[in-house]
Amino acid sequence: MDTRTLPTLPGVILKLNELSESNRASVQEMARIVTSDQALSARILRLANSPSYGFYRVSTISNAMILLGVNVVKSLALSSSFFEIMENDSVGLWEHSLGVGAAANLIAGKLKLPESEEIATAGLLHDIGKVVISLKCRDAESRIRSAVREKQLFSREAEQEMLDTDHAEVGAWLAKCWFLPDKLSEPIAFHHDVSRAMNHRVKTAVVHLADVLIKASGFGNGGDCLVPLIQQEAWDLLRLTDQQLAELVDELEDKLIEVKCFSQEMQA
Amino acid sequence: MLVTTDASLATHAQVRLLSKGYLVVCITRSDEVLNTVYDDPPDMMVVDLSTGNDGSAEMIASLRGDSFFSAIPIIGLVKPCDAGAFEWENCPLDDFIQLPLDYNELFCRISLALFRIKRIFDNNPLTRLPGNTSIQRAIEESMGKPLAVCYLDINCFKPYNDVYGFGRGDEVIRMLGRIIFNAVRESGGGFCGHVGGDDFVAIVPMERAEVVCQTVIAYFDRIVLDLFDEETKARGYYNGINRKGAMDQIPLLSVSIGVVPTDSPHLRHAAKVAEVAADLKAQAKDSKKSCYIMDRRRG
Numbered sequence: 001m002d003t004r005t006l007p008t009l010p011g012v013i014l015k016l017n018e019l020s021e022s023n024r025a026s027v028q029e030m031a032r033i034v035t036s037d038q039a040l041s042a043r044i045l046r047l048a049n050s051p052s053y054g055f056y057r058v059s060t061i062s063n064a065m066i067l068l069g070v071n072v073v074k075s076l077a078l079s080s081s082f083f084e085i086m087e088n089d090s091v092g093l094w095e096h097s098l099g100v101g102a103a104a105n106l107i108a109g110k111l112k113l114p115e116s117e118e119i120a121t122a123g124l125l126h127d128i129g130k131v132v133i134s135l136k137c138r139d140a141e142s143r144i145r146s147a148v149r150e151k152q153l154f155s156r157e158a159e160q161e162m163l164d165t166d167h168a169e170v171g172a173w174l175a176k177c178w179f180l181p182d183k184l185s186e187p188i189a190f191h192h193d194v195s196r197a198m199n200h201r202v203k204t205a206v207v208h209l210a211d212v213l214i215k216a217s218g219f220g221n222g223g224d225c226l227v228p229l230i231q232q233e234a235w236d237l238l239r240l241t242d243q244q245l246a247e248l249v250d251e252l253e254d255k256l257i258e259v260k261c262f263s264q265e266m267q268a
Numbered sequence: 269m270l271v272t273t274d275a276s277l278a279t280h281a282q283v284r285l286l287s288k289g290y291l292v293v294c295i296t297r298s299d300e301v302l303n304t305v306y307d308d309p310p311d312m313m314v315v316d317l318s319t320g321n322d323g324s325a326e327m328i329a330s331l332r333g334d335s336f337f338s339a340i341p342i343i344g345l346v347k348p349c350d351a352g353a354f355e356w357e358n359c360p361l362d363d364f365i366q367l368p369l370d371y372n373e374l375f376c377r378i379s380l381a382l383f384r385i386k387r388i389f390d391n392n393p394l395t396r397l398p399g400n401t402s403i404q405r406a407i408e409e410s411m412g413k414p415l416a417v418c419y420l421d422i423n424c425f426k427p428y429n430d431v432y433g434f435g436r437g438d439e440v441i442r443m444l445g446r447i448i449f450n451a452v453r454e455s456g457g458g459f460c461g462h463v464g465g466d467d468f469v470a471i472v473p474m475e476r477a478e479v480v481c482q483t484v485i486a487y488f489d490r491i492v493l494d495l496f497d498e499e500t501k502a503r504g505y506y507n508g509i510n511r512k513g514a515m516d517q518i519p520l521l522s523v524s525i526g527v528v529p530t531d532s533p534h535l536r537h538a539a540k541v542a543e544v545a546a547d548l549k550a551q552a553k554d555s556k557k558s559c560y561i562m563d564r565r566r567g
Binding site for chain 2: 027053054055056057058059060062063066067068069070071114115
């Protein structure tokens, strides 16, 4: 199965194309666009961590871009396939991923955690398994969607019912195949089950919390109708005070307005 | 150098190659080949393998066995019936052409082989960047032009290598190589070479030298943060053996750059450029952080 070309939103490719034609595309500008797309981000990290370059543990987009260079990133982006936007689900998932990345970054900042950029990247990539499922199991995907709606299931439960696996497992498999560092693969694998994380429990807890907050805010569409509970394990790890949480919800609201504008710019 | 026992092929090929401006040495006995090569290594060899057992394959294998001569491109001439069943592993050629000779094809393949060797001749296996011979040539070619030669290396690299292992040390060198290469290319192009170890050279137009140095430093300092754990970063040092062989607090990795314009009148020779750049780089090392120093002397 070839997952090397996970589809990317057309708007993202077009924007990168515009940037690259200006010939003075800076790494920062390109990183801003790339980090809006979970599929493209994952592919760039895959390349930066592939054995042929001989780097290990590259876990942020900006570092991957520094090492790969603008040219490599450009051609990778331009070789992307587009999401066929038959319905707005792919945009919903894309916005959900973008929102979780932003929320994870806010939480990491609020708690003054080290490696907030890595945490944001893990947030952006946490549902990459869903991209693979929608790409490879089209029929099952529509059955999963109706099950989520009709039986009031979480998408994970419906995925297990139809496929015997779920997006977290698929995402973890992809992260392994793509040599992504543990910092990223653990939150992808365990963002619904924080207690199973091994070396990066705090990062996993942040992504879990970000996922729940974004689902609760109604931003984007992660494929669930219900908002999952925040796991006790995550509370215990992060120890957010009530005041921090209140501030966080406020700041997130402002941030999501920004993210929404960016998203519309990408879809223009 | 052309090696064949076929006299008419020898005469004919020699004339055709001469007409293209190549100097041709023609050898008709395979036992003389090695001596001639050791005596005066050719830029490339064309070896006739159609006559079978005349020791040509052994001759090629023994050339390939000596790394000093293994870079000489060798094109084999083979009979069409042999090509399919050829034991390439025992006869390590770079390329082959089927007899009867099509001279246009021969010229194209010779040009290609020469360009290829020029491109990858002394590439460093770790970074795949051009090595010393190419660097020398690039510096010589830039003399008198409004360019700048930048010498770069990593501060406190050896203790890092000792403490974290050479696998991690190699990774840092590969990273710096890639950072310099990208900085040069994204600034608009130039030359980027790997002297060896943690020493690199970049050559860019003078007006872009500072931007390239700033970019390399900014990128390297960012990447370095990925190479140490949180406690070490917070402390700002780790324990290792310093130059004097004593246990010491070793600062995090940083990069030093010496920059020398190639059109300043007091630098008439490429060797002098290297010397001045190395001096400047040593001065840059006095700062414990990443920095670059430009040669401001004029006249």
